[in-house]
Every structure is written in structure tokens, then in C-alpha cells.
């Protein structure tokens with residue numbers, strides 16, 4: 773059975789897309805911990821990031837770096853925080869989060885609700901900075 777993220781890649785479930793290449797996809801997290809919170813995934817369904825081959829892992833990280841550089845330019849922040857959890861969705865994903873303080877990375881606090889128009893605006897802004 774396809775994961776929810778594979779359905780997003782296939783266009784079966786809508787998303788706020790940021791970038792894509794033949795093996796990777798980046799889109800806004802639907803329940804962000806901070807505005808611009810982005811998920812970067814391999815298109816291949818692998819649940820646990822450390823089950824990727826060295827080549828797949830390296831390619832994913834390089835794609836995430838490209839997205840993070842664009843995110844830093846698009847969103848007001850000090851840095852882009854990076855984390856991997858994966859307890860909810862069994863499809864490898866890297867969280868990229870614009871932060872100015874440590875608590876901006878806190879996944880235990882209530883998630884933000886961002887209006888669809890604002891999500892579209894944020895995704896388009898980040899996408900413009902992708903090299």
C-alpha cells in the first residue's frame with residue numbers, strides 16, 4: 773500500500789509543493805511547527821532513513837541542502853533547523869524548519885494553523901529561490 777507521501781508525489785493528495793527532481797520531493801508540512809516548515813522525501817518508499825543506501829542517503833541530504841538554502845532566503849529566520857522523526861509517517865522525511873530560537877524546533881507544542889492562501893504564498897516564495 774502506498775504511503776500518504778507517495779500519494780502526495782503522485783498528485784493523488786494535494787500539497788504545497790516546493791521542489792522536485794527525479795528521485796526527491798519537497799513540500800510544506802500541513803501542520804507546521806514554524807512558518808515554512810518543509811518536508812523533504814525520497815520518492816522511493818523507505819520507512820527508516822538509515823535503511824537508505826549510502827548513495828540514496830547522500831542524494832537526499834544534498835537535495836535537502838538545496839531546499840534549505842532556498843528556505844533560508846525566503847523566510848525570516850536565523851538558521852534552518854534539521855530533524856528526522858518519522859514516528860507518524862512511515863516514509864523517510866527530513867524536517868527543515870526556519871528557526872530563530874531553540875524552542876522553534878519543539879514538536880511538542882501546539883502546531884500552527886496557517887491559512888491555505890498563506891501556505892501557497894510561502895511555498896511559491898521558497899520555490900522561487902530553488903537553484
Ligand code: 5GP
Nearest residue numbers: 776787799800801802803857858859860861
Ligand atoms: P513524523 O513522522 O516525522 O513524526 O511526522 C510526520 C509529519 O508529516 C508531521 O509533521 C505532519 O504534520 C506531517 N504530515 C502528515 N500528514 C501529512 C499530509 O498529508 N500532508 C503534509 N503536507 N504533511 C503531513
